[in-house]
Amino acid sequence: MASVALMSCAQVEDPCKMKSRVTADDKYCDKYWECENGQAVQYDCPNGLVFAGKHRGVTEGCDYPWRSNYCEYPKVQINHPIGTEHCDWLYGIFGHETSCTRYWTCWNGTATEQLCIGGLLYNENAHSCDWPENVEGCQKHPLCNEDANGNVPLGKSCNRYWQCQGGYPRLQRCPAMLVFDRRSLRCVVPPTEDCEAPTTTAPPPEEEQEVKHAPHISKRPPNDFHDGSVRPRPQQRN
CATH class of the missing domain: 2.170.140 (Antimicrobial Protein, Tachycitin; Chain A)
Structure with a gap:
């Protein structure tokens, strides 16, 4: 050898x-x-x-081969991909199968699901989160079909609502003493046709149910590059 x-x-x-x-x-x-x-x-x-x-x-x-000009022509990768669940190769960053806001970081064949926040979508070409206008082929969230950057009522809530950013909703709350007006789609001074002055009572069950099934928005910044904590020794070629 x-x-x-x-x-x-x-x-x-x-x-x-x-x-x-x-x-x-x-x-x-x-x-x-x-x-x-x-x-x-x-x-x-x-x-x-x-x-x-x-x-x-x-x-x-x-x-990663796309991180810099590490693999330019005429050089090529000779080893064949070894795939596992969600991973095309044992190491890499790959798009999610069903979501435009999520992606997978793969380390030694183990996939970890990551989330793009702040209305960003995963860009397969850049291997990172990007503005929606730079990402082709992703459908907007059903809540934001009518207006990709508008406001949407949340059930019967008087002070909480959805704010669409780039076609994806984020849960918001009106400032103190204001209520959400379903006609103007903004926070206003009460009363409105549907809401009196804000109260401190618990929200109705249907509102809690809608929030429970809301799209998950992480407060943690997106992890575009996963370096892992274990650094294995490369395999010597046989």
């Missing part, structure tokens, strides 16, 4: 003569050479990643 590695390495700079002791392969983005015991040994990056350079990337010098 060592002799095969040395023969293949004849076309690339010898890592044992380099200060970093590691160098990229000349043909394949997802392979690299490392000097071990005075010999050049070829390694594969974790499945889905490409070589970025020593001390770079998300693990062992390897990074």
